[in-house]
Amino acid sequence: MEENLSTQQVTLWHDAFNNFDYNSTGSIECCDLPNLIKAVGQSYDEEDLAEYTREFGVCLSFAEFLIIIRKIIKDREEEKINKKELKDAFKCYDKDGNGHIRASDFREILRNLDGSQTEEELDDLIAEFDSDRSGTIDLEEFLNAMAKK
Numbered sequence: 803m804e805e806n807l808s809t810q811q812v813t814l815w816h817d818a819f820n821n822f823d824y825n826s827t828g829s830i831e832c833c834d835l836p837n838l839i840k841a842v843g844q845s846y847d848e849e850d851l852a853e854y855t856r857e858f859g860v861c862l863s864f865a866e867f868l869i870i871i872r873k874i875i876k877d878r879e880e881e882k883i884n885k886k887e888l889k890d891a892f893k894c895y896d897k898d899g900n901g902h903i904r905a906s907d908f909r910e911i912l913r914n915l916d917g918s919q920t921e922e923e924l925d926d927l928i929a930e931f932d933s934d935r936s937g938t939i940d941l942e943e944f945l946n947a948m949a950k951k
């Protein structure tokens with residue numbers, strides 16, 4: 803991660819940080835952190851952010867902010883990778899490449915993945931995936947259902 807950070811990037815973050823350092827104390831208050839993160843164009847998960855800031859107390863130095871923003875960027879990158887893996891999995895299941903998996907085919911896939919499930923459990927799983935009950939599972943339904951897992 804360290805080596806991926808360009809000086810330019812750090813300078814931009816420092817400028818943004820200074821904008822929230824109202825009294826030029828070299829630190830910002832934690833309550834300004836969400837706005838600062840948005841100001842540098844990142845999104846964050848509230849629970850994760852609370853966890854990352856817990857150890858730093860109510861004020862954050864720029865170095866502490868860097869630690870946090872790096873964690874946030876890493877999270878986003880991991881999310882992207884996960885999403886790509888899921889998309890690839892979906893493509894594998896979508897054998898005829900028409901953008902959806904038939905619920906009946908998906909049932910077979912699930913049965914092959916884990917033979918221990920009862921028919922009722924499979925029904926429940928299919929219902930979770932095929933949220934609009936169309937009889938097919940499209941990519942969006944697939945990603946949404948996987949996100950809940």
Ligand SMILES: [Ca+2]
Pocket residue numbers: 931932933934935936937938939940943
């Ligand atoms: Ca559907």
